[in-house]
Amino acid sequence: MPAQDPSQSSPVPAGAAAGLPPVAPRTLKDRVLGVTRRLGLTGRGGVILGPYAWLVLFFFIPFLIVLKISVAEPAVGIPPFTKLVEWVDGGLDLHIRFSGFQALFDDDLYLLAYLNSLKIAFVSTLCCLVIGYPMAYAIATAPEKRRGPLLMLIILPFWTSFLIRVYAWMSILKDEGLLNNLLMGLGLIHEPLKILYSDLAVYIGITYSYLPFMILPLYATLEKMDHTLLEAAADLGARPWKSFLTITLPLSLPGIVAGSLLVFIPAVGEFVIPSLLGGSDTLMIGRELWNLFFNSRDWPSASAVAIALLAFLVGPIMIFQHFQGRDQDKGAA
Amino acid sequence: MRKSRLPMVLLGVGLAFLYLPIVLLVVYSFNDNRSLTVWTGFSLRWYHELLADSQMLEAAWLSLRIAFATACGAVVLGTLAGLMLARFGAFRGRALFAGMISAPLVMPEVIMGLALLLLFVSAEQLVGWPAGRGVLTIILAHITFTMSFVAVVIQSRLVSMDVSLEEAAMDLGARPAKVFFVITLPIIAPAIVSGWLLAFTLSLDDLVITSFVSGPGSTTLPMIVFSSIRLGLKPEINALATIVVAVVATGIALAGFLEARRARIREREESQAGRV
Numbered sequence A: 001m002p003a004q005d006p007s008q009s010s011p012v013p014a015g016a017a018a019g020l021p022p023v024a025p026r027t028l029k030d031r032v033l034g035v036t037r038r039l040g041l042t043g044r045g046g047v048i049l050g051p052y053a054w055l056v057l058f059f060f061i062p063f064l065i066v067l068k069i070s071v072a073e074p075a076v077g078i079p080p081f082t083k084l085v086e087w088v089d090g091g092l093d094l095h096i097r098f099s100g101f102q103a104l105f106d107d108d109l110y111l112l113a114y115l116n117s118l119k120i121a122f123v124s125t126l127c128c129l130v131i132g133y134p135m136a137y138a139i140a141t142a143p144e145k146r147r148g149p150l151l152m153l154i155i156l157p158f159w160t161s162f163l164i165r166v167y168a169w170m171s172i173l174k175d176e177g178l179l180n181n182l183l184m185g186l187g188l189i190h191e192p193l194k195i196l197y198s199d200l201a202v203y204i205g206i207t208y209s210y211l212p213f214m215i216l217p218l219y220a221t222l223e224k225m226d227h228t229l230l231e232a233a234a235d236l237g238a239r240p241w242k243s244f245l246t247i248t249l250p251l252s253l254p255g256i257v258a259g260s261l262l263v264f265i266p267a268v269g270e271f272v273i274p275s276l277l278g279g280s281d282t283l284m285i286g287r288e289l290w291n292l293f294f295n296s297r298d299w300p301s302a303s304a305v306a307i308a309l310l311a312f313l314v315g316p317i318m319i320f321q322h323f324q325g326r327d328q329d330k331g332a333a
Numbered sequence B: 001m002r003k004s005r006l007p008m009v010l011l012g013v014g015l016a017f018l019y020l021p022i023v024l025l026v027v028y029s030f031n032d033n034r035s036l037t038v039w040t041g042f043s044l045r046w047y048h049e050l051l052a053d054s055q056m057l058e059a060a061w062l063s064l065r066i067a068f069a070t071a072c073g074a075v076v077l078g079t080l081a082g083l084m085l086a087r088f089g090a091f092r093g094r095a096l097f098a099g100m101i102s103a104p105l106v107m108p109e110v111i112m113g114l115a116l117l118l119l120f121v122s123a124e125q126l127v128g129w130p131a132g133r134g135v136l137t138i139i140l141a142h143i144t145f146t147m148s149f150v151a152v153v154i155q156s157r158l159v160s161m162d163v164s165l166e167e168a169a170m171d172l173g174a175r176p177a178k179v180f181f182v183i184t185l186p187i188i189a190p191a192i193v194s195g196w197l198l199a200f201t202l203s204l205d206d207l208v209i210t211s212f213v214s215g216p217g218s219t220t221l222p223m224i225v226f227s228s229i230r231l232g233l234k235p236e237i238n239a240l241a242t243i244v245v246a247v248v249a250t251g252i253a254l255a256g257f258l259e260a261r262r263a264r265i266r267e268r269e270e271s272q273a274g275r276v
Helices: A028-038 A043-070 A079-088 A090-106 A108-140 A144-159 A162-173 A178-185 A199-224 A228-235 A240-251 A253-268 A272-277 A285-295 A299-332 B006-028 B045-052 B054-087 B094-106 B109-127 B135-160 B164-171 B176-205 B208-213 B221-229 B235-275
Strands: none
Touching: A043 A299, A043 B054, A043 B094, A043 B109, A043 B135, A090 A108, A090 A299, A108 A144, A108 A199, A108 A253, A108 A285, A108 A299, A108 B006, A144 A199, A144 B006, A144 B235, A162 A178, A162 A199, A162 A272, A162 B006, A162 B221, A162 B235, A199 A253, A199 A272, A199 B006, A228 A240, A240 A253, A253 A299, A253 B094, A272 A285, A272 B221, A285 A299, A285 B109, A285 B208, A299 B094, A299 B109, B006 B235, B045 B054, B045 B235, B054 B094, B054 B135, B054 B176, B054 B221, B094 B135, B109 B135, B109 B208, B135 B176, B135 B208, B164 B176, B176 B221, B208 B221, B221 B235
């Protein structure tokens, strides 16, 4: 059915009396709509244009610029980067950039930092999974009325400042901190454990900060699970642990993958936690990138580090988006 | 089937793990001692020192203004993006769009920060805008990464929403824009509010991206906090943390109260409707 004909709403169309077909008076709005429609700009198109243009400009293009600066060729007389060239060192720009990228593979520091970041992120993700799974499971199987408030309790720390939560661990883990005082008070240790400014503190900090990101997707899949399957398994004589391993765990796999990636990917590039809780020997690539950029002022090398980090993470990000997209496609269908 | 108590016990332990550090921060903010570990007596001195720290207060005011502008921008773009993903079916470039909107959810902040800074520097050289780094570039960067979170919130609300109301309105001849403003928007309004608050909080809290795109004279609260705790503990920060926790707790309690009241009203209306 066509939208209301404009001519019907005007009192007496000009041609009506003469028996001619009614001609709609062309208002300014009609004219504007006509022009935009001919340009292919419908209301729908206009809606798409806004967010699309924003993301292309502020998300897509920046990565192209990073890529360009990290592997720039000598022909870079292009205006956008001349200033960056000055940042480097006059005419030696090509050489320095090239070696900056090359350093990633030559200098042990970066390779070690990449590997250590992957290790720390991987172990922390596992810790989040081990701690988060029973929590998500307990909430999903709680009486329906209690699930909302319990979930709120998980999300609540997320609303307080991330920096401040990391800071809280500094006062707990330091040499004369609360944990050491407690352990020494109990007589379990006789001299303080050196936890703050070590890798262990970074594991604790990442696990603590990212735990809600693990629990939420896990809860979403566990909550949707069909509980009659478990009842059927119990009726058939399966023990609770067996039905958990053969039914619940496989069915919650999408949640496990989504939650793990939501922790792992940002943790690889984490900067704040290693620089506040880690020691000077805690190598993480996010920290190296920061140092290259802010301390060495070597933008091309920082870009090269970013590109290499992104190359590591493209796979995990695509998998994450695949899981993310499954919900989106539900909406598109 | 007997339900195991184990998960509930572990949930309790996990919640203790989540909350203990925050509780300790709050308790020690009232401690009359610099060491932060030995309780020597109740005192409000750290609050006095915090309120006397004009640099900190100025940064807090700047951060709040940036967060407000960010949340308003992100809620418009994020709602439109959520709408595109949930309602527009297959449009040209949908896969790229879905990728670009969900990538910032996990993208390490150092990468986003560096990329946005290089964009701003290149744009300034190319077209002279934005001139220098400062509040404007911080807001633009914050909108870019927070709109993804808003889009996720809006989209999941739209997907779970009953579409028959929208369809009925369209069958009766309402144009899409009218359907959106009259039917869809009121229904997703709570999601829009939580999206706004989420963007506000994320912006207020961001350190890494802000550090890359900020300029002289635009030092935000997280930047001040970071540079002061990097050198060691500072009891003033405990007082700041307590204020943040108090504000958040009040807000959540208020939201919970309003939500409970809404649910009660809805229940009553439904029971009345059932009686007819």
